[in-house]
Amino acid sequence: MLRFDRAEATLGSFRLSADFEIAAGARIAVIGPSGSGKSTLLGMVAGFVPLSAGRVLWAGKDLSQIPPGDRPVSTLFQDQNLFPHLSVAQNVGLGLRPDLRLSPEQQARVADALRQVGLEGMADRRPAQLSGGQQSRVALARVALRARPILLLDEAFAALGPALKTDMLQLLERIAGETGTTVLMVTHDPDDARAFAPETVVVVDGIAQPPAMTGPLLDDPPPALRAYLG
Numbered sequence: 001m002l003r004f005d006r007a008e009a010t011l012g013s014f015r016l017s018a019d020f021e022i023a024a025g026a027r028i029a030v031i032g033p034s035g036s037g038k039s040t041l042l043g044m045v046a047g048f049v050p051l052s053a054g055r056v057l058w059a060g061k062d063l064s065q066i067p068p069g070d071r072p073v074s075t076l077f078q079d080q081n082l083f084p085h086l087s088v089a090q091n092v093g094l095g096l097r098p099d100l101r102l103s104p105e106q107q108a109r110v111a112d113a114l115r116q117v118g119l120e121g122m123a124d125r126r127p128a129q130l131s132g133g134q135q136s137r138v139a140l141a142r143v144a145l146r147a148r149p150i151l152l153l154d155e156a157f158a159a160l161g162p163a164l165k166t167d168m169l170q171l172l173e174r175i176a177g178e179t180g181t182t183v184l185m186v187t188h189d190p191d192d193a194r195a196f197a198p199e200t201v202v203v204v205d206g207i208a209q210p211p212a213m214t215g216p217l218l219d220d221p222p223p224a225l226r227a228y229l230g
């Protein structure tokens with residue numbers, strides 16, 4: 001379970017608070033107006049944003065004691081964090097070993113991850129030789145191999161067209177389901193939330209609200225969310 005225990009972050013004059021729990025293995029959308037604090041909420045989990053009060057706990061353990069790189073967390077941003085000078089296989093292999101000294105068994109796992117995301121035959125290409133959708137798949141394969149229990153997506157697929165985005169969300173759902181990964185996904189698209197996330201956290205007026213059922217929430221949004229959704 002991921003628990004925000006009266007957690008607060010303060011960035012200049014901006015303050016965000018969160019006090020709720022997310023079940024292990026849940027898929028959660030995070031929506032709200034621009035500048036409302038969605039990325040800040042993810043940053044509190046990943047460790048990019050320090051807490052000014054309260055705690056964030058995973059499986060009962062206080063994450064603030066753990067440096068960002070050692071937290072049980074992977075984060076995917078819109079730019080996909082791929083290294084341009086490394087091959088597709090090497091970019092994925094980083095999920096297993098940052099120094100890329102992979103054993104034959106680990107190389108086989110990289111090949112398997114590439115197969116899972118439909119990129120077999122592209123292992124030796126550089127990211128620039130792939131389409132945007134294929135680059136997203138490389139990033140997802142790396143995250144799958146990294147196998148951290150919490151996955152944070154910050155508008156990771158926002159640059160993709162609708163059909164590709166649907167593909168990526170289905171792929172993500174399959175991988176997260178197989179591994180039991182807990183996913184928090186920031187999106188500006190309510191259709192993403194409906195397609196992917198049974199529950200949604202609304203971030204508005206400095207508060208990340210407890211998760212609500214996505215369908216009913218979007219069918220009958222509270223006033224602050226209604227204004228944002230238009």
Ligand SMILES: Nc1ncnc2c1ncn2[C@@H]1O[C@H](COP(=O)(O)OP(=O)(O)OP(=O)(O)O)[C@@H](O)[C@H]1O
Pocket residue numbers: 011012013014032033034035036037038039040041
């Ligand atoms: N380092 C900082 N110092 C001061 N204020 C900051 C800092 N980083 C972010 N903020 C402010 O904190 C608020 C929340 O930012 P955040 O990036 O979490 O919003 P968001 O909901 O993810 O926005 P968007 O949808 O536009 O990406 C914003 O008002 C922003 O201006």
